[in-house]
Amino acid sequence: MTSSSEQSYAALTSRAAVARQLWIFSARADLLLFTLPALFALGVVALSPEARSGQSPEWVWWLGVLLVDVGHVWSTLFVTYLDRAELARHPARYALLPALGWVGGVALYASGGAALFWRCLAYLAVFHFVRQQYGWLALYRARERDQSRLGALLDGAAIYAATLYPLLHWHAHLPRRFDWFLPGDFASGLPQLVARAALLPYLLALGGYVLRALWQWQSGRRVAWGKHLLVGSTAATWYAGIVATDADYAFTLCNVLVHGIPYAALIFSYGRHVAGARQQPERSLAARLIGGSPGAALLRFVGCLWLLAVLEELLWDRSVWHERPELFGSGLQLDDVHVWLVPLLAVPQITHYLLDGVFWRRGRNPLLGEWFQKDSRSLGA
Numbered sequence: 001m002t003s004s005s006e007q008s009y010a011a012l013t014s015r016a017a018v019a020r021q022l023w024i025f026s027a028r029a030d031l032l033l034f035t036l037p038a039l040f041a042l043g044v045v046a047l048s049p050e051a052r053s054g055q056s057p058e059w060v061w062w063l064g065v066l067l068v069d070v071g072h073v074w075s076t077l078f079v080t081y082l083d084r085a086e087l088a089r090h091p092a093r094y095a096l097l098p099a100l101g102w103v104g105g106v107a108l109y110a111s112g113g114a115a116l117f118w119r120c121l122a123y124l125a126v127f128h129f130v131r132q133q134y135g136w137l138a139l140y141r142a143r144e145r146d147q148s149r150l151g152a153l154l155d156g157a158a159i160y161a162a163t164l165y166p167l168l169h170w171h172a173h174l175p176r177r178f179d180w181f182l183p184g185d186f187a188s189g190l191p192q193l194v195a196r197a198a199l200l201p202y203l204l205a206l207g208g209y210v211l212r213a214l215w216q217w218q219s220g221r222r223v224a225w226g227k228h229l230l231v232g233s234t235a236a237t238w239y240a241g242i243v244a245t246d247a248d249y250a251f252t253l254c255n256v257l258v259h260g261i262p263y264a265a266l267i268f269s270y271g272r273h274v275a276g277a278r279q280q281p282e283r284s285l286a287a288r289l290i291g292g293s294p295g296a297a298l299l300r301f302v303g304c305l306w307l308l309a310v311l312e313e314l315l316w317d318r319s320v321w322h323e324r325p326e327l328f329g330s331g332l333q334l335d336d337v338h339v340w341l342v343p344l345l346a347v348p349q350i351t352h353y354l355l356d357g358v359f360w361r362r363g364r365n366p367l368l369g370e371w372f373q374k375d376s377r378s379l380g381a
Contacts, residue, residue: 023226024139025269030226033265034136037257038233044253045240051249064252070312071305072260073352075267078301080355082286083274093358101350105343114342115184121346122185128353129259130163133234135360136262140227142372154208155227161205162235166242169195178248206235233258268301273371316345 023030045051056064080086080094087094109117137159141152170176172195174188209231217223241254268290275287289304290297314328319341322331334341343350360368 022140022143022222022224024136024143025265027226029265031229033262034226034258035229035233037261038237038254041237041250041253041257042240045245045250048249051247051253052245053247054249055247056249056252060249060252064256066309066313067306068260068264069256070309071302072264073349074305074308074312075264075301076352076355076359077308078267078271078286078290079274080359082284082289083271084284086274097354098347098351101354102343102347105346105350106340109339109343114182114338117342118182118185119187121350122180124350124353125180126167128356129255130160130167132259132263132356133163133230134159136230137227139372140224140230144222144224144227146224151212154205154212155231157205158209158231159234161202162231163238165195165198165202166238168198169243171195177246178251206231264301264305268298270368270371271301272297273374274367277367277370312345312348320345 025033050057105117105121108120134156137155141155146152146155168190171186171188171190172192174186174190175183179185213224213228237254237258241251245251271286271290272294275291289300317324317328317331319332319334320338325331359365
């Protein structure tokens, strides 16, 4: 190879490496995990009149609620309770959080009944959903190596505007034909004037983000397509599922698919990195389940999540909801112990929310830093 050819090849290789660094996993994986679920949800809402006005059909419950929403909660097990070394790093954390979640839930239920318990859980879930979108944005900013304070301000304003404005609109227009968990779990009484006043900051935040992105492009800066698609898909799905429509069908699709699918993929990718980093004597059940061949590991991972999700829904339906006797059997009359039972059944969900707030801090876990910096970012690596 001639010197000029070598230089051209090196330049092309360098540009390709830089382009890869702008994605969390890889261009193909990010489009599959972040963009495709959003496009699917938006496409169904746009093309199906029922999605804009009707109740969710059974397939939405199976796909959105059971397999994605409930299933992704259990994915946290693979990097925490099923990882012996991680348990040894923070034994108090992993013992106390579920216990505190249950005790706190019982205290809420005992003092304010089911209404107070589900309201608090709904707002904890909302916080979790909003912060996850910001967390993805933070990962993209780290890939971009953007140190600009103005960029951090505009990026953060855009992702929070994309999520918080629809929530304000929701609160100002209660009741709706959909709920986060149960009817009445959001506090009513917010004046519609507040939502109307929030529209201008919402538009300014998103407009400022777009203008900066255009300025960066015109200046010859690298185009962070992954970050732009994240902000755009977040704004589109939260607006379509909450503001533009008033249907459980649209809300469920736009809410859970763009949340649960990327999160489960994050767990799978990081868990495989941990499995490869552990020495053989340290390999835990999680490493045996999601180590080895990527295809087989993915099947085991998804199969475990779906099995756990079905088992959890069986317990909820038999003891609390009694909504699907044809699927789960006749219900048990346990109303007298709901004060203890409902918070207990919610422990996996509560623990998932609490752990998500502390687990992904890269400065406190060297393996997280290694995973994020590794050269190969495909899910199979």
